[in-house]
Amino acid sequence: MAGLILALDVTDREKAINIANEVADYLHAIKIGWPLVMAAGMDIIDSLSQIKPIICDFKVADIPNTTKLIVREARNHGAMGIIVHGFVGRDSIKAAVDEAGKMKVYVVAEMSHPGALDFMQKHTDDIVLMAKEVGAAGLIAPATRPERITHIRSLAGDMEILAPGVGAQGGSAKEAIEAGATHIIVGRRIYEANEPAKAAKALYDELTL
Amino acid sequence: MAGLILALDVTDREKAINIANEVADYLHAIKIGWPLVMAAGMDIIDSLSQIKPIICDFKVADIPNTTKLIVREARNHGAMGIIVHGFVGRDSIKAAVDEAGKMKVYVVAEMSHPGALDFMQKHTDDIVLMAKEVGAAGLIAPATRPERITHIRSLAGDMEILAPGVGAQGGSAKEAIEAGATHIIVGRRIYEANEPAKAAKALYDELTL
Numbered sequence: 001m002a003g004l005i006l007a008l009d010v011t012d013r014e015k016a017i018n019i020a021n022e023v024a025d026y027l028h029a030i031k032i033g034w035p036l037v038m039a040a041g042m043d044i045i046d047s048l049s050q051i052k053p054i055i056c057d058f059k060v061a062d063i064p065n066t067t068k069l070i071v072r073e074a075r076n077h078g079a080m081g082i083i084v085h086g087f088v089g090r091d092s093i094k095a096a097v098d099e100a101g102k103m104k105v106y107v108v109a110e111m112s113h114p115g116a117l118d119f120m121q122k123h124t125d126d127i128v129l130m131a132k133e134v135g136a137a138g139l140i141a142p143a144t145r146p147e148r149i150t151h152i153r154s155l156a157g158d159m160e161i162l163a164p165g166v167g168a169q170g171g172s173a174k175e176a177i178e179a180g181a182t183h184i185i186v187g188r189r190i191y192e193a194n195e196p197a198k199a200a201k202a203l204y205d206e207l208t209l
Numbered sequence: 210m211a212g213l214i215l216a217l218d219v220t221d222r223e224k225a226i227n228i229a230n231e232v233a234d235y236l237h238a239i240k241i242g243w244p245l246v247m248a249a250g251m252d253i254i255d256s257l258s259q260i261k262p263i264i265c266d267f268k269v270a271d272i273p274n275t276t277k278l279i280v281r282e283a284r285n286h287g288a289m290g291i292i293v294h295g296f297v298g299r300d301s302i303k304a305a306v307d308e309a310g311k312m313k314v315y316v317v318a319e320m321s322h323p324g325a326l327d328f329m330q331k332h333t334d335d336i337v338l339m340a341k342e343v344g345a346a347g348l349i350a351p352a353t354r355p356e357r358i359t360h361i362r363s364l365a366g367d368m369e370i371l372a373p374g375v376g377a378q379g380g381s382a383k384e385a386i387e388a389g390a391t392h393i394i395v396g397r398r399i400y401e402a403n404e405p406a407k408a409a410k411a412l413y414d415e416l417t418l
Contacts (some may be wrong), residue, residue: 011278034267035278038251058243061270061294063322069220069244085270087296089324111270115298118339119332126328 001067002177002207004200005055005162007187008048013040022197028065029080029202031185033057045077053080055162059108061085061171064095071099083140084208086127087120094134104160106136107188109152112142125149128155138162138182144202147177153180156186166203173206210388211235211416212237212300214264214371217257221255222249229260229286231406232399234239235413238289240394242266244272254286264371270294273304278296280308290315292349294306295336296329301319301345313369318361337364346392352380355388377401377410382415388416 006023008030020030030052030151036044040165048054056074060067060082070100073117074082084096096105098193109131110124117144137153138160143161163181164169167189176184186203193199215232216231219225229239235258239261244264245253259262264281269276269291276293284290290313293305305314318340319325340348347369350361358372372390374380376398385393397410402408 009275028388031274033271035275038246038279038282041250042247059270060295061268062242063320064324066218066242066244070247073244073247085294085296087270087328088320089322089327091322091324091328093324105375111272111297113300115300116303118298119296119328123283123328130327142409177216 001049002124002181003183004207005029005031005185006190006200007031007057007164008036008191010185010191011035013044016040016044017047017051019191019196020048023200024051025196026197027052027198028183029053029055042073042178045079049078055079055081055083055106056078057083059083059085060096061088062092064091067092067095068099068128069095071101071103071107073104075101078104078199081137086131089121090130093131093136097135100195106138106140106160107114107131107136109139109141110148110167112169115134118158124152125155131144132159133158139204140164140179143176143181143184144169145174146172146175149176149179149181173203177207211390212392213397213412213416214238214240214392214394215409216240216266216373217245217400218242218396219400220244220248222253225249225253226256226260228400228405229257232409233260233410235406236261237392238262238264240264240266245271246291251282251286254283256263257315258287258289259313261353264288264290264292264315266292266350268294269305271301272299273300276301276304277308280305284312288312290346291365292317295340296332299343301343302340306344310319315347315349315369315371316340316345318350319354321353321378333361334364341366347411350390352382352385352390352393353378355381355384358385358388358390376382380410383406386416
């Protein structure tokens with residue numbers, strides 16, 4: 001069944017925890033990034049993990065040894081998953097998978113900003129195949145370009161595909177899932193809503209109907 | 210004059226500050242990464258900045274808006290510089306430069322691990338030119354491959370070039386500087402030395418003689 005992931009892109013600890021509690025019933029997981037961790041400290045991962053599984057969107061793009069250290073810290077704080085870049089090459093993503101243990105590693109297959117076309121998109125296919133070979137759990141691919149999700153699904157076998165960009169960025173949950181995503185990632189449409197729980201429920205219903 | 214940058218890749222706050230104090234006289238700056246920040250908190254940047262200018266080696270590789278948030282946090286904690294990836298494209302590195310204010314943005318031109326050959330190295334020239342065009346202060350290029358520093362210098366005009374990989378990884382300070390680096394980055398050879406100050410002084414003398 002398709003699942004909803006909240007991109008909790010706020011930078012205030014209390015606000016983060018309040019929103020997470022409000023919408024938890026409708027979520028598969030919560031994705032957090034560096035800005036929240038920089039503002040609230042690493043133990044925000046431990047705190048939010050009490051509410052829902054946490055995916056650390058750290059877009060790790062470093063040499064294998066530093067990658068391991070970052071993955072280890074995320075794991076020690078209780079994260080369920082971590083997002084790493086594939087463009088740094090096979091040894092770096094393999095280091096992430098080796099260090100992750102039961103934590104899931106998600107590799108960025110493609111991004112949605114204009115700059116992604118400068119270099120990254122040329123290598124999507126190779127990055128997807130590499131991620132599959134080293135045993136990554138899943139991929140990140142943009143809901144704003146469902147035709148790219150279809151293409152990535154054709155290479156990815158049964159890996160998870162998490163699709164950001166639904167809502168404020170214009171992507172459609174339904175189209176992303178039909179194209180082959182297993183989970184959609186939604187941020188502002190939920191956390192900026194007047195009634196976050198209502199917004200999350202609407203997306204949840206859209207996915208499960 | 211060529212300068213020495215310490216890669217302070219430890220994960221203990223007290224140890225980080227002690228080593229920084231011990232070797233400060235020989236340094237141009239100190240480079241720290243996510244593992245230390247994850248372990249010690251963002252205010253380690255403020256603390257170390259009291260000793261020497263701090264470069265945050267965060268290898269930022271995200272969409273423009275998230276890039277801005279990360280750069281802003283580093284700046285607010287007093288960092289002198291931040292390292293970002295060029296691979297994510299022009300809009301992301303421009304976002305970093307726009308947000309940085311007086312802080313210097315260094316763009317990764319090339320990395321030294323084997324995986325860097327999978328995708329990144331194909332784009333070095335374009336990334337160097339892009340970094341120059343958007344107004345980045347400098348580039349990162351590996352001391353382990355001085356012939357690549359020579360090549361990157363031929364494209365980079367008068368940008369700074371910081372060269373990691375001297376010491377434990379086998380790069381030579383002298384060769385990196387002769388090839389066109391303005392600063393060398395040294396980690397373990399200093400912080401794992403029995404006498405860090407002596408190790409730092411030896412490198413400092415090698416650069417200034």
